[in-house]
Amino acid sequence: MQIITGDETGLLKLIDLEKKDVIKKYGEQGKEFKVIQILTLQISDISFFLVLREQSLVLLDNELNEITQINIDSSPLKGFCDSNHDIYIIYGNRKINHIKYDQDQNIFLQQKTLNSNDFLPLNNCKDKYVTSAAISSDYSLLLITYFGAPPSIFNLKLKQLQWQSRNVKNDELDLQVKMHDYDGLFLDDYSVGVITTHKTLRIYNILQQKSQPIAEHSLKHSKTKVTLIRAYNQKYYMINERGEILIYQNDFKFERMIKGTFGAVRDVTFNKDYIYTVSIDRFLRVYHTENVRIPLAINLSQRLTAVNFYCSEYKEIEIEKQQEKIWTIQNGREAKARFAGMRRHTIKLSYLDKMFENHKLNKLKKEQQKLKQEQQSIEIKQEYDEVDYQSKFKTIENKKIKKQKQKQKILGLKKSKLLVNKPNRKIK
Missing domain, CATH: 1.20.5 (Single alpha-helices involved in coiled-coils or other helix-helix interfaces)
Incomplete structure (x- = not known):
């Protein structure tokens, strides 16, 4: 199995997990080339890499050869891409850009801003900025969380503000702390979940305009602030500032915690029973959802910011032929990877x-x-x-x-x- 990672210097690395080595590199080192996110764009059943960088958007093939690119504004926060080749880029200054990819000419069309008058109530506020963004399953609704403002939902098709929550009591008065939501996601078609600075998960109903939270779940098992939340296989994975992965069930009951990262985790992806993380301690790590051990950890020499799989076709072929080779610690010893640079003696097993x-x-x-x-x-x-x-x-x-x-x-x-x-x- 092969995986692609991006770092702060702007380098993209294609890694073979079996050989535990870098096969190919792409990019130049520099602040303007910093990799923010790695997306996949499917064109006629073939997967391509869509790399969101600090000042450009690049389309690459499976061998990391550049096809086309377009210049964008600096400091993008996050990007999304749907099946119709519509690309949405969200910035920290409350701006949304729309870029269309032309399959026939292999070029990106000129970008347009989607912000309407209804979505600009925060432009006059200097201390309010976007902290995270999440998109619905049909790529029509965009959930945005802020620092200093309640979360809101923007309709990408109608290009207008569709929903906004009401300030919760004691957020700005008694506690004297401005509203600060770190991350959010769509739980279903009618509700969203948002992680706050008070180490709580607030659930809102989208159908109610300016609604207060329906329920609140305490994240007391985390000693530090939770910054990322992801949903996979009817479970919720929350990652705090220490890099600890907290696993919650579908009803938000705490199940277990996975440790092993020294520093903050920048990006997470999932594949069957495995979790792939990249962090600022320069390690690409592979975890198992039901096992305490760390099957694999690779030092890539730079602070990593993004991760994605090589391509879906390659994954399916490899899993059928090799049944996904994995790594375990010799003699059943648990891997302690809390500090960077630790050596691990691993052996390969052919079957799961x-x-x-x-x-x-x-x-x-x-x-x-x-x-x-x-x-x-x-x-x-x-x-x-x-x-x-x-x-x-x-x-x-x-x-x-x-x-x-x-x-x-x-x-x-x-x-x-x-x-x-x-x-x-x-x-x-």
Whole structure:
């Protein structure tokens, strides 16, 4: 399996996970080439890479050869691409640009701003800016969260503001903290979830205009602020500033936490039972959703900002042929990857089932050993208690016998003294 990553210097690297090596590179180093996001664009059932950089939008083929590019404004925040080759770029200054890709001419058409008069209530405010953006499944609604303003939804087709929440009590008054939402996503067609600076997840109803949250879920299991939220396989994955991955069930019940990253995670992607993360500690890491171990970690020498798969066709072919080779730690030892630069000794297993079978067998063996140890300890305690009780009983009996003998001796002495000192009384 192959994966592509982007970093702060502007380099794109194509990595083979089996060889754990960089196959090909693309890009130049510089601040203006910083990689923000890596998207996929499908043209006639073939996947291409759409790279959003600091000042340009680049289209690459599967071998990282440049097809076309277009200059954009600096400091983009996020980008989205639908099946009709409509590309939307969101900026931190509350601006949305629309770019259309022409498949016949292989060029990007001129970009247009989608902001209408209804969507500009925040332009006069200097301290309010966009923190995150999420798009609905049909690519028609855009959820935007702000610093200093409530979250809102923009309709991309109608080009107007469709929904905006109301300020929650104590957000700006009693706590004296401005509203700051880090990330959000569409839970379904009728509700959205937003992560706040108070380590809570607020759920809003889209059908109610200027609505307050329907429910709030505390993220108390995270000691620091949660900055990213992703949904995958009916579970929610939340990542905090430390790089810890918190897994919540569909009803937002806490399931478990995955540790292993030293520093903030910049991007996350999923594939079957695996989680792929890139972080500022320069490591590409692979996690398993149901296992504590870190199967793979590769140091790529630069601070990573984006990650994506090579292409969907290659993934399907490789999974069918090789059944997705994975990596586990030798002798079942857990990988501790909290610090950068740690060396790991890994071995390859050819099938996924073998790993889980060995894992289950190890669990059963450990449980059996625990039961045996408990039984042996119980038997030893019983024997010790019996011996101890017998010895104590014997000592008590001996003491009683000694006391009785002493009493008999004392009584015998008293009787003998009485007989000796008995007065001779004669009756006159």
